[in-house]
Amino acid sequence: MNKPKTHIFVCTSSRPNGQQKGHCHTKNGVEIMMKFVEEIEERELGGEVFVTNTGCFGICEKGPIVVVYPDNIWYGSVSVNDVEEIMEEHIEGGTPVKRLEI
Amino acid sequence: MNKPKTHIFVCTSSRPNGQQKGHCHTKNGVEIMMKFVEEIEERELGGEVFVTNTGCFGICEKGPIVVVYPDNIWYGSVSVNDVEEIMEEHIEGGTPVKRLEI
Numbered sequence: 348m349n350k351p352k353t354h355i356f357v358c359t360s361s362r363p364n365g366q367q368k369g370h371c372h373t374k375n376g377v378e379i380m381m382k383f384v385e386e387i388e389e390r391e392l393g394g395e396v397f398v399t400n401t402g403c404f405g406i407c408e409k410g411p412i413v414v415v416y417p418d419n420i421w422y423g424s425v426s427v428n429d430v431e432e433i434m435e436e437h438i439e440g441g442t443p444v445k446r447l448e449i
Numbered sequence: 450m451n452k453p454k455t456h457i458f459v460c461t462s463s464r465p466n467g468q469q470k471g472h473c474h475t476k477n478g479v480e481i482m483m484k485f486v487e488e489i490e491e492r493e494l495g496g497e498v499f500v501t502n503t504g505c506f507g508i509c510e511k512g513p514i515v516v517v518y519p520d521n522i523w524y525g526s527v528s529v530n531d532v533e534e535i536m537e538e539h540i541e542g543g544t545p546v547k548r549l550e551i
Contacts, residue, residue: 348508348551350521356503361463363479363502377465400465400504401458406450416518419452449450 351397353438355383358412359400370407375427376400379411382430396438409449423449453499455540457485460514461502472509477529478502481513484532498540511551525551 357380360369383398404412409423413433420443422433429447437443459482462471485500506514511525515535522545524535531549539545 348511348523350523354516354518354521356458356501359463359465359504361461361465361467361469361502361504363461363463363482365463365469367463367467380465397506399458399506400463402461402463402502404499404501409450414456416456417521419456419519421450421452 349394352395353397353418354416355396355398355438356401356414356416357383357398358402358404358410361400361402363402369403369410371403371410371412374411376411378427379413379425379430382427383434386430386434390434390439392438406449412449415443418443421449422447451496454497455499455520456518457498457500457540458503458516458518459485459500460504460506460512463502463504465504471505471512473505473512473514476513478513480529481515481527481532484529485536488532488536492536492541494540508551514551517545520545523551524549 358371359376360372380400411425413422413425460473461478462474482502489498513527515524515527
């Protein structure tokens with residue numbers, strides 16, 4: 348299969364019991380994920396950058412959480428407005444956004 | 450924060466719209482995830498190996514899907530019975546389980 352060069356995981360507070368409930372969901376986790384989807388499409392990076400919604404990472408107080416692999420970079424308190432900067436600086440530019448790192 | 454050495458992502462078909470529905474969910478995605486949680490606890494790897502449930506990876510026909518980062522190893526058609534082998538051979542032993550790779 349065609350593996351991603353970069354894989355962005357966004358917490359949408361999706362619980363394994365089927366509920367979607369929690370801090371990241373309340374704080375626009377779904378909108379953040381959808382903004383990444385949009386940005387990836389606009390930048391035509393669909394073949395190499397994947398985005399996936401997740402359940403809880405266990406650090407809710409630092410949410411909304413975004414994790415980028417294989418870099419192992421963890422972002423906290425992410426807002427929809429931060430997505431463009433993460434895409435520009437980190438995903439395309441290769442330099443993580445320090446101010447959002449946890 | 451304490452970042453994981455290895456992060457296991459298990460598709461539980463958690464859709465961003467709050468539904469949990471799809472191939473991996475039907476084929477025991479939740480049970481596979483819970484088995485990883487158990488195995489990590491039993492092996493006392495909680496500090497370095499994380500497991501997180503996810504939404505769809507877009508390759509449903511190959512599911513249930515398990516992805517291991519930062520290794521970028523993708524497993525398909527995973528069953529609950531495969532979890533112990535993945536833990537033993539790959540997560541602890543460092544050698545991915547070839548027969549499950551996609």
